[in-house]
Amino acid sequence: MAGxxxxxxxxxxxxxxxxxxxxSALVRRLAREDVxxxxxxHGELDLCDQxxxxxxxxxxxxxxxxxxxxxxxxxxxxxxxxAEFLYDNLVIAANVIHAAHxxxxxxxxxxxxxCIYPKLAPQPLREDSMLTGPxxxxxxxxAIAKIAGIKLAEAYRSQYGSDFISVxxxxxxxxGDNYHPEYSHVVAALIRRFHEAKSSGSRSVTVWGTGxxxxxxxxxxxxxxACIHLMKNYSASELINIGTGVDITIAEFARVVAAAxxxxxxxxxxxxxxxxxxRKLLDVSRLAKLGWSASTDxxxxxxxxxxxxxxxxxxxxx
Numbered sequence: 543m544a545g546x547x548x549x550x551x552x553x554x555x556x557x558x559x560x561x562x563x564x565x566s567a568l569v570r571r572l573a574r575e576d577v578x579x580x581x582x583x584h585g586e587l588d589l590c591d592q593x594x595x596x597x598x599x600x601x602x603x604x605x606x607x608x609x610x611x612x613x614x615x616x617x618x619x620x621x622x623x624x625a626e627f628l629y630d631n632l633v634i635a636a637n638v639i640h641a642a643h644x645x646x647x648x649x650x651x652x653x654x655x656x657c658i659y660p661k662l663a664p665q666p667l668r669e670d671s672m673l674t675g676p677x678x679x680x681x682x683x684x685a686i687a688k689i690a691g692i693k694l695a696e697a698y699r700s701q702y703g704s705d706f707i708s709v710x711x712x713x714x715x716x717x718g719d720n721y722h723p724e725y726s727h728v729v730a731a732l733i734r735r736f737h738e739a740k741s742s743g744s745r746s747v748t749v750w751g752t753g754x755x756x757x758x759x760x761x762x763x764x765x766x767x768a769c770i771h772l773m774k775n776y777s778a779s780e781l782i783n784i785g786t787g788v789d790i791t792i793a794e795f796a797r798v799v800a801a802a803x804x805x806x807x808x809x810x811x812x813x814x815x816x817x818x819x820x821r822k823l824l825d826v827s828r829l830a831k832l833g834w835s836a837s838t839d840x841x842x843x844x845x846x847x848x849x850x851x852x853x854x855x856x857x858x859x860x
Contacts (some may be wrong), residue, residue, distance in 0.1 A: 546707075547774050548649055555764040556580040556604035557653050558589060558638055559611030560698075563718040563762050564653060564711070567606050571766035589634045599641035608769060609635070609691070614720070614727075615756035624683045631687030639694045643704055644819040651704045651773055652695045654688040654781065656758075656822055658710065666825040669710070671780050678819045695851045696779045703778055709769060712785035712824050715843065716762035717748050717850035729759060729844075732796055733851050745802070746808040747830045750815035753793030758785050758823050761843035764836045786836045795840075802844040 555572060559565035560581040572579055580602055587598050589611050612631040613623075635652065642650045659667045660675030672692070677685045695706040715729035726734070732749065739747045768784045776782060790798070796809050829835075838846070 543795070546777050548777065550606065550770070550774060551576045552578075553604040553605040553648070554578040554580055555608070556602070557608045557610060558634075559609075560722050561718075562610060562612075562614070563714060563716060564658065565608075565610040565716045567716065567762040567766035568610060568769060570763065571770055571788070576768065577606075577777055588760060589637055589698055589767050590630055592633075592637050595637040595641045596644065599645040599647075604642075604711040605648045606773065607638065607647050608709040608773075609638050609652045611638070612653075612688075617779050620782055627681075628683035628687050631684060635687065635691030635694055639642070639691070639698060639706065642721055643737070648695060648705060649773065649777075650695065650704070651769060652691050652706065652708045653769070654692055654708055654710045655684065656710055656762060656783075656785075656824060657685040657714050658688050658692065658818075660820070661819050664774045665821050666787070667783070669783055669824045669828065672781070681853040691698075699779050707772065707778070708781040708825070709772060710781050710783045711765050712758040712760050712783070712788055713822070714760055714762045714765055716847050717766060717854075718762070719783060719847070719851075721839055721854075722849065727793075728757065728792065728850075729799070729847065733803065733844075733848055734800040736800050736805040736849065739807060740805040744807060747796075747805065748810050749792065750812055750814050751792060751813040752813045752818040753791060753796065755792050755817045755819065756789040756821040756823065757795065758787070759795070759840060759843070760785050760836060761838040761846065764838050764843075767837075768829065772829075772832065775832055780828075782832070783826050784829060785826050787826040787830075788824040788826065789821065790840070798840060798844055799848075802841070802848050 555577045557568045568799050596825050597813045663671040695708045698704040719730040720726045721730045721734045722843040
């Protein structure tokens with residue numbers, strides 16, 4: 543097993559899922575490190591294709607792997623595409639983790655999701671609360687696949703001595719998010735909705751749910767920085783939460799987004815839409831003890847995310 547601190551300099555580093563929001567943030571952050579960056583597009587390598595994954599790893603032999611590839615989405619996507627979310631995420635985790643082991647990868651980081659924690663687990667959510675109670679139904683398939691990935695990394699460490707670690711990000715937002723009107727996460731959904739309302743002159747915007755659930759939000763470039771920090775400075779079987787340690791109600795958050803977008807109309811709530819978990823705040827004390835904390839506050843981060851949304855809209859129209 544590699545020692546701590548782990549040296550990234552001069553290593554070949556594969557970011558699985560490099561075109562997604564998390565993967566692209568990791569690519570931006572790795573540009574500041576002296577590494578050989580390895581990426582491969584989905585059209586060239588489908589991570590659900592076991593033979594293809596094993597072949598690619600056998601040829602390229604990455605020394606370091608960030609496993610950020612996943613099928614992701616908001617409450618509606620998770621609850622509608624249940625089979626796809628379970629199958630695809632199980633297979634991606636199994637293929638990449640086993641291929642990394644087979645090809646002699648020095649260190650791998652598996653990125654999970656805070657939905658792995660029980661729906662009614664004590665707040666803030668500690669790493670050891672995983673598997674202590676029932677999951678939130680709407681995203682149970684995704685959560686089960688992520689739990690399996692965490693346990694795979696743990697098992698390969700236990701059986702083979704592989705330096706595989708797992709991290710648990712909170713709710714993320716920023717450049718490269720998915721703004722699909724039905725399948726997006728709450729941040730992207732609200733940015734799009736308030737922008738469209740501002741552009742059309744709409745006098746009110748309806749937000750899904752009651753507005754009472756509390757959520758913690760982390761700017762995706764902060765997540766990438768935390769991942770690099772942990773890759774260099776952490777090596778153990780226990781997973782590590784990555785978040786800010788601060789949460790906000792969806793109603794309050796909607797007002798933050800409206801202000802960043804410049805929308806001044808009314809905000810109402812559709813209680814017929816699902817709320818999801820009542821609260822999801824991560825205990826980030828283990829991360830803090832390892833010397834890392836987020837540097838982008840929510841107001842600044844949402845402004846940056848809105849600027850990224852405008853850039854991406856413009857690029858899509860060209």
